[in-house]
Amino acid sequence: MSTNRTPPLGDTTGLWQQVIAAAAGRCQCRGTCGKNHAKDGGRCPREHAGYRHRHGGGLVHLVAAPADPADMLLPDHRQAALPKRALAAWCPDCHQATLAAARKTWQAAVPPVEPDALFKI
Template identity: 75%
Template sequence: MNSRTPPLGDTTGLWQAVLAAAAGRCQCRGTCGKTHAKDGGRCPVVHGGYARHGAGPVSLLAAPAEPDGLLLPAHRAAALPKRELAAWCPACHDATRRTAAKAQQAASPAVEPDALFTL
């Protein structure tokens, strides 16, 4: 059950190329916080397959391969070449994006709000 029906916006075949390079499997290697140790260090989720019991079929995403790239604005992420993209299952994508956002927030210096009045 490995249906490769592309998303409506895939007019250039980029999504299909990313999925073909990934062999239809999520390319997360633990950036989501899971080790994926039982599956050789790579997420076992396959496009069109089931991530867990009771859930519907999973549709993989083509998104930036690097965690920091997941924080790019949509228009910049959409302009990335195929070599900078990876196939992600929604669970790994979301967890990696949250982790990258937290790391970015922790690394940025705290900005003090402008004071209306000086004391």
């Protein structure tokens, strides 16, 4: 019997660990969230399992998500297929703010929808 087993589909624990290890356990945001992180050398200071100092405190749990904000708008199955080099470690606050900024940029680029000819006056 072989001892080399493939993880079940959807098991991303190993990939998450690799992304977090490559980031040295620290959020990799460099300002796409809208903050410049200047007093922290230009990179978010939040570390995995570290405590937040504001906004209710609590532990920080980093997520592995697309490094490119535009890729955050991809459907989940396309994001899951991204290679490790296209992922980054994000604290929840930076991830949510970056995602919101990406959505806003995308919405601004989409032309307004014209009404159907049936409804034109």
